[in-house]
Amino acid sequence: MTIWWLLVILGFLGACGIGFVWLIVHVGRGGSGPAKNPADSYIEGAERDVEHIFNEDFREELRNRGRLHFEKIIGENAMFLQQDLRLTTSQLNEYMKAEITKKLKEEFAKYEESIMDAKQLAIDSIQKTNAAIDEERQALGAQLQQQAADEKARYVKLFEENMADVVNHYVLAAIGNQIDLSDQLEYILGELETNKQAILEDINSGA
Amino acid sequence: MEPKHATLPELVVGPTDIARLRRELEALDNYLRQAALQKQTEIKLPKTSRMMDEFVALTKLDLLQAGDREQAVELLQRILKEAPVVHISFATDPSSAFVTKIVSWFRQNIHPLVLVQVGLQPSIAAGCVVRTANHQYDLSLRKHFAAQRPLLITKLQSMQTP
Numbered sequence: 001m002t003i004w005w006l007l008v009i010l011g012f013l014g015a016c017g018i019g020f021v022w023l024i025v026h027v028g029r030g031g032s033g034p035a036k037n038p039a040d041s042y043i044e045g046a047e048r049d050v051e052h053i054f055n056e057d058f059r060e061e062l063r064n065r066g067r068l069h070f071e072k073i074i075g076e077n078a079m080f081l082q083q084d085l086r087l088t089t090s091q092l093n094e095y096m097k098a099e100i101t102k103k104l105k106e107e108f109a110k111y112e113e114s115i116m117d118a119k120q121l122a123i124d125s126i127q128k129t130n131a132a133i134d135e136e137r138q139a140l141g142a143q144l145q146q147q148a149a150d151e152k153a154r155y156v157k158l159f160e161e162n163m164a165d166v167v168n169h170y171v172l173a174a175i176g177n178q179i180d181l182s183d184q185l186e187y188i189l190g191e192l193e194t195n196k197q198a199i200l201e202d203i204n205s206g207a
Numbered sequence: 208m209e210p211k212h213a214t215l216p217e218l219v220v221g222p223t224d225i226a227r228l229r230r231e232l233e234a235l236d237n238y239l240r241q242a243a244l245q246k247q248t249e250i251k252l253p254k255t256s257r258m259m260d261e262f263v264a265l266t267k268l269d270l271l272q273a274g275d276r277e278q279a280v281e282l283l284q285r286i287l288k289e290a291p292v293v294h295i296s297f298a299t300d301p302s303s304a305f306v307t308k309i310v311s312w313f314r315q316n317i318h319p320l321v322l323v324q325v326g327l328q329p330s331i332a333a334g335c336v337v338r339t340a341n342h343q344y345d346l347s348l349r350k351h352f353a354a355q356r357p358l359l360i361t362k363l364q365s366m367q368t369p
Contacts, residue, residue, distance in 0.1 A: 160360075160364075163359075163360065163363055164356040164359045164360050164363070165356075167359060167363070168349070168352040168353065168356070168359070171332075171352065172330075172332040172348065172349055172352065173332075175332065175333075179298075179332070179333045179348075181297060181298070181299050181301050181302070181305055182302070182305060184333055184334060184335075185305060185308060187333070187334065188309070188334060188335050188346065189308075189309075189312060191334065191335075191346035192312060192313075192316075192337070192346065193316075195337070195344050195346065196316055196317070198342070198344070199293075199317055199337065199339065199344065200316070200317055202339045202340075202341050202342045203291045203293070203317055203318055203321070203339060205341070
């Protein structure tokens with residue numbers, strides 16, 4: 001039963017289609033004389049109504065639309081310009097930061113190199129000074145040792161030369177006041193006896 | 208009495224003692240002259256020094272007699288002028304007995320009227336230094352040490368060498 005209903009419906013739809021095609025073909029053949037083009041009629045109408053269409057209101061409307069469009073474009077361009085400006089500023093900042101950092105690094109490197117050169121120069125100078133001081137100290141030490149040795153030799157020689165005088169002086173100072181004069185009487189009389197003849201001749205010749 | 212034949216007591220050592228004797232003798236002479244002018248019957252001789260007593264005893268002069276006093280003064284003046292003077296220095300101040308022995312030796316061996324001037328010279332340590340008018344005799348221990356200096360140097364050097 002279902003198949004039958006389906007066939008009926010299809011048949012109905014086919015009949016409707018055939019009828020539509022026929023209608024269209026029949027309507028197209030049924031016009032009298034050469035038929036006029038509608039587009040031409042529109043152009044002619046437009047030419048007749050051009051002044052009526054583009055009146056002041058329509059122009060004002062167009063100006064308003066143009067102004068709005070222009071403002072929109074200006075706004076968009078301003079926004080784009082602002083974005084570009086921000087981007088440019090950001091890039092410029094980055095560039096300046098990079099350049100300054102680079103310059104600073106270079107200057108710091110030069111400064112550090114200068115400091116290192118000065119440090120090395122100072123170290124060299126100090127080393128030269130230390131070397132000179134060491135040489136001077138060694139020379140001075142040797143000179144001092146030589147002078148001390150010379151002075152010691154001179155003192156030893158002087159001491160040996162004057163040793164007898166030193167001993168004599170010491171003995172005389174040590175025992176000078178300890179010898180009683182009465183104990184010296186025999187020695188003195190003996191010495192006088194030894195020089196008796198000389199004293200006698202001296203007294204006789206002087207008297 | 209000639210000075211060469213005169214003698215001096217050992218207490219009279221140097222020119223200072225002679226001058227002292229002379230002053231004492233002059234004072235005594237003044238005293239006796241005053242007593243004579245006052246016509247005193249009993250003239251008592253004043254007390255004199257020991258040096259004067261020995262001098263008088265040795266010369267055997269009577270000081271109560273004016274002539275002997277003048278002779279004594281002349282003798283002292285002549286001794287002071289003509290007697291040889293010897294200067295002798297010691298390390299310390301000698302005692303009078305020591306000086307007496309020294310003076311006695313000089314008068315016995317050199318000259319009977321020699322006058323001795325005693326000096327002090329501590330640097331000689333021991334011994335003496337005799338100085339006459341023309342010469343000086345260093346009889347000190349210092350001179351003896353100086354004379355023995357080469358021997359001392361030799362001994363010290365022999366002690367230093369190992």
